[in-house]
Amino acid sequence: MKKPEKLIENGKRLDGRVPDEMRPLKIEAGILERADGSAYVELGANKVLAAVYGPREMHPRHRQQPDTAVLRCRYNMAPFSVDERKRPGPDRRSVEISKVTREALESVLFLELYPRSVIDVFIEVLQADAGTRTAGINAASVALADAGVPMRDMVSSIAVGKIDDTIVLDLTKDEDQWGTTDMPIAMVPRKKLVTLLQMDGHFTKEEFGQALGLAFKACEQIYGIQRQALREKYAIKQEK
Amino acid sequence: MLYVQNRELVVPGQLIAEGSYNVREGAFREGKQVYASVVGLAELRGQDIRIIPLQGRYIPKPGDVVIGVVVDSYYSGWILDINSPYTGNLFVSDLLRRKVDLVREDISQYLSMGDVVVAMVKDVNERMRVQLEAGEPGMGRVKGGKLVEISPAKVPRVIGRKGSMLNTLQDVGECKLRVGQNGRIMIWGKNPRMINAVVEALLMIEREAHISGLTDRVHLMLEKIKSEGGE
Amino acid sequence: MYEIVSSVRRDYIADLAREGKRIDTRTMDQFREVSVEVGPIKSAQGSALVKVGKTQVVAGIKVEHAEPFPDKPDNGMLVVNAELLPLASPTFEPGRPSENAIELARVVDRGIRESNAIDLDKLVIKSGEDVWAVFIDIYVLDHDGNLIDASALAAIAALLNAKPPEDEAWTLPEFPIQKRPVAVTVAKINSKLMIDPCLDEEGVMDARITIATIEDGSICAVQKGGIGCFSREELEQAYEMARAEGAELRAKLG
Numbered sequence: 001m002k003k004p005e006k007l008i009e010n011g012k013r014l015d016g017r018v019p020d021e022m023r024p025l026k027i028e029a030g031i032l033e034r035a036d037g038s039a040y041v042e043l044g045a046n047k048v049l050a051a052v053y054g055p056r057e058m059h060p061r062h063r064q065q066p067d068t069a070v071l072r073c074r075y076n077m078a079p080f081s082v083d084e085r086k087r088p089g090p091d092r093r094s095v096e097i098s099k100v101t102r103e104a105l106e107s108v109l110f111l112e113l114y115p116r117s118v119i120d121v122f123i124e125v126l127q128a129d130a131g132t133r134t135a136g137i138n139a140a141s142v143a144l145a146d147a148g149v150p151m152r153d154m155v156s157s158i159a160v161g162k163i164d165d166t167i168v169l170d171l172t173k174d175e176d177q178w179g180t181t182d183m184p185i186a187m188v189p190r191k192k193l194v195t196l197l198q199m200d201g202h203f204t205k206e207e208f209g210q211a212l213g214l215a216f217k218a219c220e221q222i223y224g225i226q227r228q229a230l231r232e233k234y235a236i237k238q239e240k
Numbered sequence: 241m242l243y244v245q246n247r248e249l250v251v252p253g254q255l256i257a258e259g260s261y262n263v264r265e266g267a268f269r270e271g272k273q274v275y276a277s278v279v280g281l282a283e284l285r286g287q288d289i290r291i292i293p294l295q296g297r298y299i300p301k302p303g304d305v306v307i308g309v310v311v312d313s314y315y316s317g318w319i320l321d322i323n324s325p326y327t328g329n330l331f332v333s334d335l336l337r338r339k340v341d342l343v344r345e346d347i348s349q350y351l352s353m354g355d356v357v358v359a360m361v362k363d364v365n366e367r368m369r370v371q372l373e374a375g376e377p378g379m380g381r382v383k384g385g386k387l388v389e390i391s392p393a394k395v396p397r398v399i400g401r402k403g404s405m406l407n408t409l410q411d412v413g414e415c416k417l418r419v420g421q422n423g424r425i426m427i428w429g430k431n432p433r434m435i436n437a438v439v440e441a442l443l444m445i446e447r448e449a450h451i452s453g454l455t456d457r458v459h460l461m462l463e464k465i466k467s468e469g470g471e
Numbered sequence: 472m473y474e475i476v477s478s479v480r481r482d483y484i485a486d487l488a489r490e491g492k493r494i495d496t497r498t499m500d501q502f503r504e505v506s507v508e509v510g511p512i513k514s515a516q517g518s519a520l521v522k523v524g525k526t527q528v529v530a531g532i533k534v535e536h537a538e539p540f541p542d543k544p545d546n547g548m549l550v551v552n553a554e555l556l557p558l559a560s561p562t563f564e565p566g567r568p569s570e571n572a573i574e575l576a577r578v579v580d581r582g583i584r585e586s587n588a589i590d591l592d593k594l595v596i597k598s599g600e601d602v603w604a605v606f607i608d609i610y611v612l613d614h615d616g617n618l619i620d621a622s623a624l625a626a627i628a629a630l631l632n633a634k635p636p637e638d639e640a641w642t643l644p645e646f647p648i649q650k651r652p653v654a655v656t657v658a659k660i661n662s663k664l665m666i667d668p669c670l671d672e673e674g675v676m677d678a679r680i681t682i683a684t685i686e687d688g689s690i691c692a693v694q695k696g697g698i699g700c701f702s703r704e705e706l707e708q709a710y711e712m713a714r715a716e717g718a719e720l721r722a723k724l725g
Contacts, residue, residue, distance in 0.1 A: 148296025
């Protein structure tokens with residue numbers, strides 16, 4: 001695709017959204033049989049699965065921590081998730097995303113309850129359209145709750161950016177490619193504390209503030225959808 | 241000040257109450273506020289707040305009866321997988337309930353790899369090292385039968401109020417059951433068809449633990465299979 | 472890591488087998504419920520999500536330019552890769568493909584390659600220089616046994632769903648699929664044969680045999696696994712089971 005002349009026309013973006021509009025978000029909890037907890041997230045054209053195993057015995061043993069559980073995260077993209085086939089296995093990008101994802105999630109977990117154990121979070125991107133790490137964090141957070149891992153709160157995540165000098169929420173791949181700025185963010189919604197923040201591009205002071213405002217509002221909305229996904233799986237249903 | 245009803249479904253981070261309550265399992269306090277830390281049902285009894293979890297691994301505590309599988313042995317005992325992040329240690333003296341002269345006696349005659357053992361959690365230290373004992377009547381190595389694994393959080397539903405569900409499973413299902421707190425259940429019976437019916441019932445309990453009228457549905461299902469007869 | 476199969480479970484499954492019964496109440500020649508959803512992944516040229524009981528496998532197709540092998544200047548290329556994702560089982564670990572993952576990929580590859588399911592002769596752009604490479608990536612999402620049959624079915628379903636690449640070098644009217652190989656696995660427990668082993672049965676089985684057949688019922692690939700053995704009669708019986716079930720599975724490809 002060639003760069004369109006305008007990314008926003010008459011207040012509408014390429015896919016018809018207004019600047020502060022998130023793509024449709026669908027979250028389903030508990031969709032895998034073997035995993036202790038799992039979730040499936042669709043954010044626009046992103047399709048992401050997360051699974052949690054644990055707390056379980058840590059191997060190798062010398063990596064056990066005597067007074068706490070260890071959290072491990074692995075973010076991975078399917079070879080067919082992007083236009084040009086991605087070679088299987090970790091690359092520098094996925095290693096970095098795995099690290100910041102782990103750090104985004106770790107502060108909400110009561111890891112000290114499970115000495116010597118490990119909690120594994122696996123995130124698999126099946127179809128990618130920008131914002132996969134945010135979709136992955138939203139999925140991982142629901143999967144952790146679905147696994148019964150005690151948490152202080154959920155973690156909700158979304159990207160904000162700048163295209164055509166306008167601050168927009170939740171960029172698509174085209175917007176990310178042709179826009180000037182991308183800023184993924186994750187937060188603990190109840191306390192409004194940021195646990196992940198990355199940015200590349202350019203923001204003025206005012207734009208940065210505006211972008212944070214959009215992201216905080218969207219995370220509130222995502223938080224509601226995450227809780228709803230858990231309620232739907234566990235709600236007491238009346239006998240038919 | 242309470243923000244949820246008794247038995248209401250709550251999710252992690254949800255505000256449960258404000259004030260001087262006793263905070264038990266599945267909840268935590270931040271200042272005056274009490275929040276849920278797991279998905280579960282809020283249990284509000286007097287000043288006590290606890291969340292009964294609907295998911296999660298088995299974490300051993302003293303006094304629990306568990307069903308373990310022998311995964312390794314050492315000079316004076318065995319290591320058992322107890323369907324938990326932590327394995328259990330069983331000393332040969334805690335299996336036989338007597339002193340054992342390890343020089344004279346070959347302990348491999350008592351348990352082998354893969355054996356299933358009914359045991360009780362004797363002690364758990366702060367590093368979560370678990371000691372088991374299996375010397376009481378009805379404990380020790382399991383012979384025959386069928387082993388089923390369900391989510392440990394669903395074990396209270398398998399037992400039911402005052403053991404009502406367990407009675408239904410045993411009486412109508414014509415089987416004998418041994419339920420481990422760690423989600424492992426042994427079933428013994430004469431009729432393989434009824435053993436399978438009880439397995440089906442256990443999976444139904446796991447699947448539909450949160451749907452009302454469960455005991456009646458289990459009863460009906462078992463009665464129906466029983467009335468169809470045959471093996 | 473390995474799955475612990477307790478002695479009690481092993482005995483129970485083996486005793487049932489002797490009576491011609493199975494742990495999940497299926498008959499010996501009964502496959503679990505199978506569903507095939509084609510095209511769930513839009514970023515792939517073709518894709519399919521296959522469920523066999525609780526086992527879930529997704530396959531995605533990518534078609535890209537490649538330099539041909541020197542000894543096959545006039546053939547397109549086929550690359551099959553399988554990932555036993557750590558989210559699919561507590562026994563799968565991240566890292567380099569395990570021998571199980573490589574065997575899985577190679578068995579699926581053989582069924583497709585040897586049946587000439589894809590007409591690779593047609594996938595040449597410039598002899599000796601530029602050909603089409605067809606990548607089949609198999610992604611195991613949930614492992615409840617019999618990954619081979621689920622993966623092979625997902626692969627052929629994804630191929631049948633594949634759209635030509637948006638590339639001016641592509642001149643064929645459609646994606647050249649000419650055969651529909653389907654793999655069926657038969658397990659042997661306590662001298663009894665049973666089709667489509669579930670995870671519990673895989674943990675106990677003495678041996679397995681996978682037979683891939685095409686439309687006319689002929690064989691295009693076989694893989695025996697496990698340390699046990701098969702007699703000639705058992706092999707013939709397994710083939711008969713695989714042939715009959717293969718036709719059923721093929722019908723699910725639409």
